[in-house]
Amino acid sequence: MASTVVGLDIGRTAVRAVELRGKNPTLRRHGSIELGRGAVETGVVADPHQVTAACRKLWKAGRFSTREVRLGISSGSVLVRQIELDWMPPADLKRALRYQVAELLPVAVDDANLDHVLLGEVTRRDESGQERRMVRILLVATARGAVDEMVRAVRAAGLRATTADLAPLALVRAAAAAGRREALAHAAEQGRPGELPPPRTEAVIDVGSDKVAVAVHTGGVPHFVRVAAGLGGDGLTHTLVAATGMEWDQAERLKREAAIEHEPTLRHATSRLVNEISATLDFYSDSDPEHSVASVAVTGAGAAHPSFLETCSRTLGLPVRPLTLSSVVEGVTPARRAKDEAPERPSDAYVVPAALCLGAIA
Structure with missing residues (x-):
């Protein structure tokens, strides 16, 4: 068991890393560096030089205590x-x-x-x-080519990938651990300390910019994983650009702010995305009727639109909860920064790299 672990997530929009320490992991460091469009497409490195430069910059700025990383893999080729x-x-x-x-x-x-x-x-x-x-x-x-290209880009930055882990399976471990903590806390409040209910089957949905990963598990035991390329938060941005003619960056900002004048357009695009997720879960249900999905956990920057959870719950007919960084890692507090800078509280965009760490700490 490593006492200090760093998880590295290379996505379409940014390179993100989280450092956890201890058996009951606490967040020690975190950081991210934005990537230009085209550097990474659907989980595959398209511009290794840009990815390498971003990793170097991230390690210099983040001051991580080790250059050994657990690397997340999540592409449509999985x-x-x-x-x-x-x-x-x-x-x-x-x-x-x-x-x-x-x-x-x-x-x-x-x-x-x-x-x-x-x-x-x-x-x-x-x-x-x-x-x-x-x-x-x-x-x-x-x-092999997609994984090797990512590993080479990381190695060129002076980092060593000790493990290449499938990101949706890392999220399954994180969701199971978060659910267990929540259940124990609820049992303690009810005067039944240590009592756990039977595990229920849950779908964990990670909505990225240009891909959606759906994993189904029961108590951390996975049953199904699918990574669908071409879906995700970029679809909502594309819809805004097509409907208004605005620039991409402006549409991206308005999407996250849920600008009221564009709410109908965003809700329609969100419904289309959730319907695709629903079709994936229907396919799973037909193939494994023994483990029916009873609830859903959602994470990912592509699900940042405020109506996403509500639309998911209504369309899927299931309870939906956000899988947040604070639910994955206990005691998340603002990270220490330079003296003249305000502390930065890590966002839920760091859920995947934190989840990658848990495989080494568990």
């Missing part, structure tokens, strides 16, 4: 699928995985980075009626 294989010891499964799943991949197995999450064992009967011991896993496959 394939996550629940599958069953003949049982074998975990070490053997790890070695044999490439050969077991080659036919399931959309690319050659040598062009993919593979990982998996063990979900448990099941017993099946084959065609002859014989029982077969099977292992159920969540297969995670990413295009």
Whole structure:
């Protein structure tokens, strides 16, 4: 277990990092550097020189105590699928995985980075009626080129990626931990300290600028992950630009401020985005009726419009809560800065890099 961990999230609009310390993690440092349009597209580095320069600038300004980072991966090239294989010891499964799943991949197995999450064992009967011991896993496959390009850009900045973690799975861990803390606090208020209700299945939705990640879990055990490229907060901005003719930066600002004169336009665009998310959850429900989604947690800068949570709850017919930085990390306080600067309270844009840290601290 590392005592100090830094999570690094490279998104379309910015490079963000968070440093956590301790078993009960506290926020030590955080920072971000904006990226120009086109540097990163749908989670894939398109301009490595710009990303490298931003990482260098971030480490110089943020004064992080280590150059080792847990790097977040979340691109449209990610394939996550629940599958069953003949049982074998975990070490053997790890070695044999490439050969077991080659036919399931959309690319050659040598062009993919593979990982998996063990979900448990099941017993099946084959065609002859014989029982077969099977292992159920969540297969995670990413295009090797996309991951390698991001790792190279980080390394060129003098950083070392100790782990490349799928960001939606990191958010699942964070949401599960936040839900557990909330449940324990509620039980204590009711005079039942330490009592936890049975875990319920939850969808964690991360709305970025140009992609949306949907992950479904029960008590931190993932069932489903999908990263949809081409969706996200940029769609709302595009709608404003098309409707008004204003410049992109002005539309982006008005979107976040929820300017009243543009509210109908923004609500319509938000509804279209939420309908796409609803279709993804419908697909999941059809494929895994055993774990019906009972609630939703939402994060991401693309969900910053005030009507997003309300529209989500109304369209999905489920309770929706924001997954905030303060719910992921206890005791979030303004970071210390230079003497002549006011303390800066970290925003919820830092949820993903904080979640990446939790995998090393847990």
